[in-house]
Amino acid sequence: MHNTFSEALIEQLPIGILWRYLEPDTASQRVYCNPAAQRLLKLNKRDISMPEIAALALTLDTELSIKKTSEALLPNPIQQALDGELIDRRDLLFGQLPLHLKSLRFSVNQQQVCAALIQPRDHRLFIESAETGDMSGIELSLRDTLAFDKLISELSSRLINAEGSQIDQHIEAALAAMGQFGLADRCYVFQFNATLDQIHNSHEWVREGVSAHLDELQHIAQEDLPWFFANMREEGLMVVHDVATLSAEASNERELFDSEDIRSIVCVAMQAGGQLIGFVGCDMVARQRHWSEADIRRLKLVGEIIAQALQSQQYLKALSATQRQLIEANQRLHQLVGEDSLTGLANRRQFDHELDTEMRRSMRQQQPLSLMMIDVDHFKSFNDTYGHLNGDDALRTVANLLHSHFKRSGELVCRFGGEEFAVLLPGANKSQAVESGGHLLEKMAQLGIHHAAAESGLLSLSIGIACAPEDCGDDPSASAAILANNLLQQADQALYQAKKEGRNCVISTLLQPSQALYDSDE
Ligand SMILES: Nc1nc2c(ncn2[C@@H]2O[C@H](COP(=O)(O)OP(=O)(O)OP(=O)(O)O)[C@@H](O)[C@H]2O)c(=O)[nH]1
Structure with missing residues (x-):
């Protein structure tokens, strides 16, 4: 074993170690299993025979393979490792337990020993180190795992708390974080249409210097990539370590990948409410990568969050x-009952x-009738400066002012449209209407609604009045x-x-x- 490791340490290691030795008395081949190996392989003794090793049923982890076959692996990979073959497999299962198996060679008492190293596979404790003695590698991998966990929890909380309009930008940030974390040169999200026969690229992150393809990948039909669609629907996973090894049935896919210089690609399906909704994927561009089990688990996690x-x-x-x-519907209802929905005043129809x-x-x-048109000044810039919602509030405030100012019987205040109001003043002659309008301007100023763009610094009103005198109906x-129409037009011109x-x-x-005469009555 590695010089720095004593046998006592081997006994305590959380990583399973098995090695072959010659039993001195019987000269038979035996296998030593440290406690971690016994635990993982459900053995109840530290020394077992080679036939017992051969009987251990390790199977292929179908979660990591494209085809769902679960035949037992022959010959037994632990046996192969003990025979000195070079083994590094992350696609094994022992019962339900996902395993990573590696072969090792080391010396004990000047003797070369072939060993099998086994450890549970889990994205939280995925040890990439080449040697058991390489504690720095283990630490690095753990640090990396912790950093990724931190990233995942940040992404989740950002996405959970995101407002509807921010979700897209958070998904893009999640892809960027995943790419920058070292997963790939391009990370993306595709979404399926309702009938699952078309996909479109909705979000994309590319490493600097790598070309983006989102715009070209908007309407990809099932017939364009039949192998890929079948994979996503049936397996929910596509792992291609080397695009050059894709089979003939994936020729369309290979052509597409080649056109973008993709050498390795992994895609994981995304589901929502039990339905396939899309997939999240990673490309390696102009360079190849062997996707590790940890890469795939990480991509799955990000996919679930997205x-x-x-x-x-x-x-x-x-x-x-x-x-x-x-x-x-509410506005239509208000319309029908003659009420303006924002201010509660009469609406144009009722007016x-x-x-x-x-x-x-x-x-x-034979009574006079005055009509007052009132418009809020510089209201566009009010909206621009203080926002539309504050604009709405200001309109409500003006409406309340009008409502409380015009209290005489028969007076009707209405929201004429937008920031314009109209008031009917039955029985009021021109000078009474003008006087009332003047008071209204004073009350408006007293409200003191700030409007930086106005000359006075306050929100103000402009008023146009037309008055039909008591004898206006004398003309047959x-x-x-x-x-009525002329009254309205002339009040509007006065405004x-x-x-x-x-x-x-x-x-x-x-x-x-026949004509409009204006008097200025400020
Ligand atoms: N917040 C809010 N704004 C509205 C509403 N209806 C109309 N407006 C806004 O009122 C503004 C009216 O602008 P304009 O007709 O250009 O007039 P103005 O800026 O008031 O300028 P003058 O009338 O010439 O003093 C527009 O920007 C409309 O968007 C509303 O219900 N709420």
Whole structure:
């Protein structure tokens, strides 16, 4: 054994060691098994015979092979190792236990000894060292495993906590982390369509200097890569250590891999809710790599995390589509009941109806009718500066102000559209309407809503008023509908004028069916 190892240490090692020796009395071949080997191989003694070794049934780990065959391996690989053959296999199972078997040669008491080294395979304790004595190798591998575990837990918590819109960027970061961790030159996620006969490349990371292929790999049909599709669907795994060794049935795949200079490739299926949804994969470009069992387990772990993230992204998309439908349905409902959904004020539809009614009434009763159009100043820049949600809040605040300001019987406030409001003031003549508008501007200023882009530093309103005088219905050719329409147009023109004259002011006009006259009443 290695010089630094005493027999006592061999007895204590967590790694199973078996070696052959000649029994001095009987001159028969015996095999020494240290306690770890006895534990792993379920033997209850430290010395066994060669036929007992030959009877140990080691099988192929189908999880790591493309074809699901589980025939017993003959000849027994432990026996081969004890015979001095060079063995390094990570694809073995003893019962349910995944094993890594290596052959070793060392000397005990100046005698050359052939030994078999066995250890359980598990991504958490995967020891890559070439020699048992190479403790630094063991430590390195453990450190590497710990670092990967840390990476995995970071990726999981980032993906679990990600908002719907951030999930894609977190998946890309997960692929990058995996690549940079040393797994590959290119790492990617492909997703299946609902019928599982088409895939598209949704996320990709490439090492510097390696070309990206995401754009070209958007609609790959089953007929393009039949061998690959069959593999993913049936085995959920494709491990190609060397693309050059791919069989003839994988000729399409080989052509594609060759065109991207992929020498080794491993892909692991991703499932969500028991359904195949895609796969995560790694390529080695222009260089070959023998994928270790640890590589595959790591890729599986990352695949599981990404699959969960993709599934929650799907849920969130479905949820937000449902929310959108609900909001739209709600808006339609408000529309039907004549109410604006953001502010709770009357909506345009109700306003049009009321304008017509009030115009008829004012003509009938020979009463004046004023119409006030109110527009929030520089509201686009308000949204741009403070965000749309704060914009919505400001509109609600203005709506509340209007609601509390116009309290007289018959007054109707409505959200005319966007950041524009309209108020019907039945019975109010022009000067009363102008006075009310002036007070409104004062109250608006008192609200003190900051607006950095406005000259005053505050959010303000512009007001245009048109007033139909009490005798406007005297002209027999004037119908209520025409007068209402003219009133609206002229209030709108007055508002336009108020904007032109610097905003935060009131402009009024008396209804003149043929022409508009403006008075500035700031
Ligand atoms: N937050 C929010 N913004 C809205 C809503 N409806 C309309 N707007 C915004 O209001 C802004 C109106 O901009 P403009 O018509 O250019 O007018 P303005 O910036 O107010 O400038 P002036 O009217 O000339 O003072 C647009 O940016 C719209 O997106 C809404 O319901 N919520």
